[in-house]
Amino acid sequence: MKPTIVVVGNGMVGYKFCEKLVARSNAYRIVVFGEEPRRAYDRVHLSEYFAGKSAEDLSMSSSSWYADNGIELHLSDPVQEINLEVKAIHSLSGKIINYDYLVLATGSGAFVPDIPGIEKQGVFVYRTIDDLDKIKEYAVNAKSGVVMGGGLLGLEAAKALIDLGINNADVVEFAPRLMPRQIDTAGSAMLQSKLSQLGLSIHLNKITSSIEGDGCVTGLRFNDDSLLETDMLVISAGIRPRDELARLAGLQVGTRGGIVVNEKMQTSDPAVFAIGECALYEGMIYGLVAPGYEMAEVVVSQLTANDKTFNGFDMSTKLKLIGVDVASFGDAFISEPDCRTLVFEDTHKGVYKRINISNDGKYLLGGILIGDAAAYNMLLQTVNNKIVLPPDPEDLILGARGAEQSGGAGVMNLPDEALICSCEAVSKGSICSAVNNGAVNLDALKKCTGAGTGCGGCVPMVKDLIAGTLKANGQYVKNVICEHFDYSRQELFDLIKVNKLKNYDLVLDHHGKGDGCEVCKPLVASILSSLWNDLIVKQDTIQDSNDRYLANIQKGGTYSVVPRIPGGEITPEKLIVIGQVAQKYNLYTKITGGQRIDMFGAHVNDLPDIWGELINAGFESGHAYGKSLRTVKSCVGSTWCRFGLHDSVSFAIEIEERYKGVRSPHKLKGGVSGCIRECAEAQGKDFGIIATEKGWNLYVCGNGGSKPQHAQLLAADIDSKTCIRYLDRFLMFYIKTADPLTRTATWLNKLDGGMAYLKNVIVNDSLGIGDQLEEEMQLLVDSFHCEWKEVVNNPELRKRFAHFVNAPHEKDPTVKLETMREQVKAAW
Amino acid sequence: MEVLEDVQWVLACYTDDVPENGGACVKHGSEQIAVYNFSRRGEWYATQNLCPHKQQMVLSRGMIGSAGEACEPKVACPFHKKTFSLLSGECLSGEDYQIKTYPVRVIDGKVYIGIV
Numbered sequence: 001m002k003p004t005i006v007v008v009g010n011g012m013v014g015y016k017f018c019e020k021l022v023a024r025s026n027a028y029r030i031v032v033f034g035e036e037p038r039r040a041y042d043r044v045h046l047s048e049y050f051a052g053k054s055a056e057d058l059s060m061s062s063s064s065w066y067a068d069n070g071i072e073l074h075l076s077d078p079v080q081e082i083n084l085e086v087k088a089i090h091s092l093s094g095k096i097i098n099y100d101y102l103v104l105a106t107g108s109g110a111f112v113p114d115i116p117g118i119e120k121q122g123v124f125v126y127r128t129i130d131d132l133d134k135i136k137e138y139a140v141n142a143k144s145g146v147v148m149g150g151g152l153l154g155l156e157a158a159k160a161l162i163d164l165g166i167n168n169a170d171v172v173e174f175a176p177r178l179m180p181r182q183i184d185t186a187g188s189a190m191l192q193s194k195l196s197q198l199g200l201s202i203h204l205n206k207i208t209s210s211i212e213g214d215g216c217v218t219g220l221r222f223n224d225d226s227l228l229e230t231d232m233l234v235i236s237a238g239i240r241p242r243d244e245l246a247r248l249a250g251l252q253v254g255t256r257g258g259i260v261v262n263e264k265m266q267t268s269d270p271a272v273f274a275i276g277e278c279a280l281y282e283g284m285i286y287g288l289v290a291p292g293y294e295m296a297e298v299v300v301s302q303l304t305a306n307d308k309t310f311n312g313f314d315m316s317t318k319l320k321l322i323g324v325d326v327a328s329f330g331d332a333f334i335s336e337p338d339c340r341t342l343v344f345e346d347t348h349k350g351v352y353k354r355i356n357i358s359n360d361g362k363y364l365l366g367g368i369l370i371g372d373a374a375a376y377n378m379l380l381q382t383v384n385n386k387i388v389l390p391p392d393p394e395d396l397i398l399g400a401r402g403a404e405q406s407g408g409a410g411v412m413n414l415p416d417e418a419l420i421c422s423c424e425a426v427s428k429g430s431i432c433s434a435v436n437n438g439a440v441n442l443d444a445l446k447k448c449t450g451a452g453t454g455c456g457g458c459v460p461m462v463k464d465l466i467a468g469t470l471k472a473n474g475q476y477v478k479n480v481i482c483e484h485f486d487y488s489r490q491e492l493f494d495l496i497k498v499n500k501l502k503n504y505d506l507v508l509d510h511h512g513k514g515d516g517c518e519v520c521k522p523l524v525a526s527i528l529s530s531l532w533n534d535l536i537v538k539q540d541t542i543q544d545s546n547d548r549y550l551a552n553i554q555k556g557g558t559y560s561v562v563p564r565i566p567g568g569e570i571t572p573e574k575l576i577v578i579g580q581v582a583q584k585y586n587l588y589t590k591i592t593g594g595q596r597i598d599m600f601g602a603h604v605n606d607l608p609d610i611w612g613e614l615i616n617a618g619f620e621s622g623h624a625y626g627k628s629l630r631t632v633k634s635c636v637g638s639t640w641c642r643f644g645l646h647d648s649v650s651f652a653i654e655i656e657e658r659y660k661g662v663r664s665p666h667k668l669k670g671g672v673s674g675c676i677r678e679c680a681e682a683q684g685k686d687f688g689i690i691a692t693e694k695g696w697n698l699y700v701c702g703n704g705g706s707k708p709q710h711a712q713l714l715a716a717d718i719d720s721k722t723c724i725r726y727l728d729r730f731l732m733f734y735i736k737t738a739d740p741l742t743r744t745a746t747w748l749n750k751l752d753g754g755m756a757y758l759k760n761v762i763v764n765d766s767l768g769i770g771d772q773l774e775e776e777m778q779l780l781v782d783s784f785h786c787e788w789k790e791v792v793n794n795p796e797l798r799k800r801f802a803h804f805v806n807a808p809h810e811k812d813p814t815v816k817l818e819t820m821r822e823q824v825k826a827a828w
Numbered sequence: 829m830e831v832l833e834d835v836q837w838v839l840a841c842y843t844d845d846v847p848e849n850g851g852a853c854v855k856h857g858s859e860q861i862a863v864y865n866f867s868r869r870g871e872w873y874a875t876q877n878l879c880p881h882k883q884q885m886v887l888s889r890g891m892i893g894s895a896g897e898a899c900e901p902k903v904a905c906p907f908h909k910k911t912f913s914l915l916s917g918e919c920l921s922g923e924d925y926q927i928k929t930y931p932v933r934v935i936d937g938k939v940y941i942g943i944v
Contacts, residue, residue: 447922453922483896484893484894505849505868514894514899515866515869515892515893515894515899517891517893517895517904518890518891521891521893541847541848541850541891541892542891545886545889545890546906548850549889553907555884557886803853804853804854804855805845805846805852805863806854812860814885
């Protein structure tokens with residue numbers, strides 16, 4: 001019979017232990033006991049439970065995973081007693097299991113300080129999904145909430161309160177700063193000001209003397225006798241290792257808690273291991289998940305006849321707290337005179353960066369990043385690998401100024417043993433040798449090394465390493481489209497143009513190989529459209545699904561419908577038609593960010609009928625499905641607004657009508673504001689126009705989304721005609737030269753010479769292509785057609801909008817809708 | 829001794845029902861089957877219509893193409909671009925998914941799918 005391993009605790013680390021063990025050995029019978037009613041879940045992302053994720057979403061494994069791997073799982077059945085003499089455990093439900101090895105992964109509980117009134121109703125801890133359910137239930141009747149504890153978990157808990165709709169959320173911390181373990185006072189001040197903007201009130205240096213209220217909590221009384229009123233209190237004042245079971249069994253525990261382990265993670269009984277937040281190694285509890293995983297790895301190694309040991313763990317960390325980047329690495333707190341400290345602070349943007357450098361200026365010792373942690377990976381590598389610093393170490397936090405720095409060079413200077421992917425423990429050396437053995441793209445590399453398959457944080461570095469390794473081997477690193485075309489998008493664009501190729505198969509026959517794929521097909525489709533502006537449904541199977549069905553596919557396989565509403569101006573009559581159509585076809589309606597109306601939940605079969613009715617009422621396709629112009633947003637301008645300088649609505653409509661339907665490397669958004677108050681948010685768009693006393697200011701290459709970027713001024717005080725000429729040139733230049741799926745902002749960031757160069761090309765016509773660009777754009781403008789109009793009036797094209805080809809009138813029976821706030825929503 | 833399973837050939841649709849180098853969905857009882865007309869190679873394939881990644885009934889609306897030196901025919905799910913071999917049903921994006929494939933016969937403009 002196989003020897004038995006009993007795992008006590010089914011948290012993240014307990015689960016990881018099982019996962020690692022079954023991947024490496026089937027020599028053991030594994031029995032797991034968990035206290036909670038559910039399978040191990042992702043506690044790190046617990047706050048997402050309030051942001052809409054379900055308990056199942058957070059689960060670490062599928063429901064059948066344990067059974068599939070032959071693991072016996074007992075939930076809601078905590079182990080009550082360990083008998084080290086006979087090597088057996090007793091569970092709450094009365095199970096007695098003899099073990100050969102015992103793994104304690106009991107984790108930690110919330111530390112609850114002994115304050116008078118702590119037992120009152122409305123006081124919660126923040127640790128498990130059950131805790132969250134209780135908080136959720138109570139928060140329904142709460143208007144205000146306080147979190148006690150300004151550490152990492154406390155701030156997560158505060159975010160959870162905000163997500164629950166509590167507008168008055170306070171954080172109380174007894175230390176003089178937030179996240180006292182990770183960041184310094186100046187960093188805390190920056191974080192505090194960012195968090196206050198988001199509606200959190202922070203109280204530092206506050207010692208709570210009692211919790212007020214008659215039965216239910218009504219406030220916190222501090223030792224300076226001040227009172228903070230609140231409807232509920234969430235305690236997140238630290239963690240306490242769950243060592244009670246070990247203590248009872250007679251295993252050695254630390255004076256302040258924690259099960260004492262050696263470098264093999266063995267407790268004072270060699271057959272018993274402890275891992276994760278319950279384990280005390282050299283006087284330290286490791287309260288992060290990554291060292292817990294490493295401990296699991298050590299035990300698995302011991303049980304599979306290897307001898308990996310635990311030697312402490314780097315507690316550097318990077319996270320996003322309520323939308324604010326916070327990172328702390330190496331020795332974050334060492335200060336002068338033991339080192340030299342460089343600090344960069346931008347109170348306007350809320351950025352704080354501190355690096356600590358050895359007194360001889362050679363090595364980076366550690367640091368703190370608030371507001372912008374993009375440099376974290378590289379800085380951490382610089383510390384961990386003792387890389388000698390450049391003569392101007394301030395470049396590390398300010399970026400190289402003046403001379404252009406080459407992208408991957410920094411990464412290539414790392415030593416081979418530098419750990420690049422910490423989730424899967426992949427070093428720089430193994431990545432480079434995988435590249436040398438033929439894994440020359442990200443997918444291949446992920447497959448053979450596992451790097452980048454966990455949290456994904458290392459992917460940019462992995463990409464740089466691939467490019468750097470190829471370059472070092474003298475291989476020309478070319479930005480090719482995919483395995484079927486050895487060209488960049490710009491090269492293929494020119495080839496298709498010169499050879500006047502009009503369809504995908506011809507392009508593939510002339511310039512490619514194989515049978516194409518989901519990368520090159522839509523890319524070629526976009527180029528063909530940008531060049532010839534033929535009807536895209538003629539080559540429907542090379543289009544991305546949204547372009548193939550001229551609608552946006554949504555959860556559950558239904559589509560959304562967006563008619564064009566130029567400039568956001570719409571007549572009451574048209575509004576009524578949208579309402580009638582949505583009602584008739586049972587669609588969910590929502591106003592979009594681009595000042596139009598989106599109708600969701602349309603069956604593919606209904607699309608031609610829906611559009612038939614919209615077109616009859618004078619609507620056109622809104623091209624929301626295409627990589628093309630979406631909307632030109634406008635403010636109401638001089639026709640109504642007392643501040644308006646020019647008629648921004650009319651100009652927005654003119655521009656939207658001009659560029660509608662033009663296919664581009666990515667979607668395009670525009671805006672026109674009638675004055676400097678900028679109500680159309682034009683500077684957040686690919687092109688934005690703002691009225692001035694003398695004419696218009698034209699801004700380009702702005703972006704909202706995940707990496708917001710302000711548009712930059714291309715030309716000032718120009719008249720409408722010049723503005724459109726510059727726009728023609730700008731858009732066509734972008735369409736011809738950008739990489740696929742690159743927005744204008746990213747395109748500009750990569751453009752050699754940046755804005756100065758772009759201005760030269762567009763305004764000064766330094767390349768002498770101005771006229772050509774304008775002509776090419778005019779061709780696209782003149783050949784506009786509404787794709788939906790063509791489909792609606794063509795019975796052959798209409799036929800393609802069926803779910804079942806052999807039962808064209810039947811709708812997909814798997815589509816399920818439910819009701820929310822009196823409208824439909826996809827049931828998932 | 830080898831046991832041969834009975835394959836039942838079901839008339840799924842007509843060749844011109846399925847767009848060139850694309851797919852369409854066929855209803856077979858309560859089952860949804862995606863049929864692909866790989867006209868560039870003169871080949872036909874069929875798989876389950878459900879993408880196992882996010883349980884969406886959409887594979888027939890995906891783009892088809894080829895992967896690697898051997899030009900393995902594949903389909904990409906329109907939702908998250910997971911790709912699957914049309915020959916083996918294996919997920920080619922490095923994940924553990926597997927989809928069902930069916931044999932296809934085309935006779936006189938009629939497309940038949942083999943159901944085991």
